[in-house]
Amino acid sequence: MPNDLADDLLRYIDAAPTPWHAVAETTRRLEAAGFCRLDEREKWTLKAGDRVYVVRAGTSVAAFQLGTEPVDRTGFRLVGAHTDSPNLRLKPNAAYAKAGFQQLAVEVYGGVLWYTWLDRDLSLAGRVVVATPDGGTRTHLVDFGRTAIARVPSLAIHLNRSVNTEGLKLNPQEHLAPVWALDGEGNRAGVRAEVAKQLARTGVKVEVEDVLAYDLCLYDVQPGARSGLVGEFIQSARLDNLASCHAGLTALLEKRDRRSTVGIVLYDHEEVGSRSAQGAASPFLRDCLERITLAHSDGAGDAFHRAIQASFLISADMAHGIHPNYAEKHEPRHQPVLGAGPVIKSNVNQSYATDAESMAFFVSLCRACDVQPQHFVVRTDLPCGSTIGPITAGELGIRTIDVGNPMLGMHSIREMAAAADVEKMIAVLRRFFA
Ligand SMILES: [Zn+2]
Secondary structure: OOOHHHHHHHHHHHOOOOHHHHHHHHHHHHHHOOOEEEOOOOOOOOOOOOEEEEEEOOOEEEEEEOOOOOHHHHOEEEEEEEOOOOEEEEEEEEEEEEOOEEEEEEEEEOOOOHHHHEOOOEEEEEEEEEEOOOOOEEEEEEEOOOOOOEEEOOOOHHHOOOHHHHOOOOOHHHHOOOEEEEOOHHHOOOHHHHHHHHHHHOOOOOOHHHEEEEEEEEEEOOOOEEEOOOOOEEEEOOHHHHHHHHHHHHHHHOOOOOOOEEEEEEEOOHHHOOOOOOOOOOOHHHHHHHHHHHHOOOOOOOHHHHHHHOOEEEEEOOEEOOOHHHHHHOOOOOOOOOOOOOEEEOOOOOOOOOOHHHHHHHHHHHHHOOOOOEEEOOOOOOOOOOOHHHHHHHHHOOEEEEEEOEEEOOOOOOEEEEHHHHHHHHHHHHHHHO
16 A cells, blocks of 8 residues: 555654654754744744744744734644653663663653563663863764664563463563663663763764763664555554654645645643643743744734634644454444544543534535544543643633544554554645645
């Protein structure tokens, strides 16, 4: 089954093992399409038709194409998603020796499905901050690449006889620490020394004592792949939510004149509650929209408020498709199927921002591109997940809908979705931006 967009999505995710790399790959694609970077510390001078982007803290990015009409007349058309995914991250003093091994102390970031991290081939990536000779610091992205350097080994069944019938119980402090070497003279240099060596391999010379700090994540070295009898599935890490970042980005990159100002905002920290300097609960998007309104409206005092009330946000985050082995976990009349198109998520308690008017708007977008939307509502006896949708809506007062493509195994180290849905969601978002 040929599906260039699904293959392009897998390449995007492979290039983005961490939120820092997701933003780097996103801005690489933006720049290739003529978007220019704006610095939040400088004055912004903007005009109709400009394509610009802003990065905050290295892990959140917003990009906009300014419309031919001022924003106080047209409002903003925005797609929001998140750059972070649940994973294991190194503690500051990570390396230690135990039982003949060198191990890494990790923290659990977000709602990791722990057992899926056992017996996988893992590598490390993230960012490091190093001291420079002039007394300052410099940040480098680092990626140990697709060679397995770490592993969280499972316990043999002979030492845990009841695991299959009673379930696997893991203590994250004790049982999720990866091994990355046998303990021995040559293997005790520690994480900072290995980071310096890895930077040297990419041509960056750094003394070990100049590595001041790091943010390092473990990731699965197995690249994303197509699977199924005719390649109808995609399986990869981080489909939640790099698939939605990729959909919004790909729709935005399309070159065409637009009357309205359109954009994407890809936030970090959704998986841990969005409360940070660059998360959805931060002023990041408001700051961008206010500054664009100042430069691209009639300049009246209420221009920003008029622009926001004329705006619409599609919050795109992956949805739970029905799992054939656990069909009873789904609401009987709301069972999104993989491959059958984008899912509209509803929750009257505002875990999702969807309401009848925003739903109707999205349904008509789908109709206009011959896509049939599906619906998700959680079972009434189960708690509901949430997204950046209600948080952004609450922060800005912007009309919002929550949607996403259906998938299985959310928060597994290797998730699964349908190749056909990639194109459908991008078609709807392109229509939204057109
Ligand atoms: Zn998500």
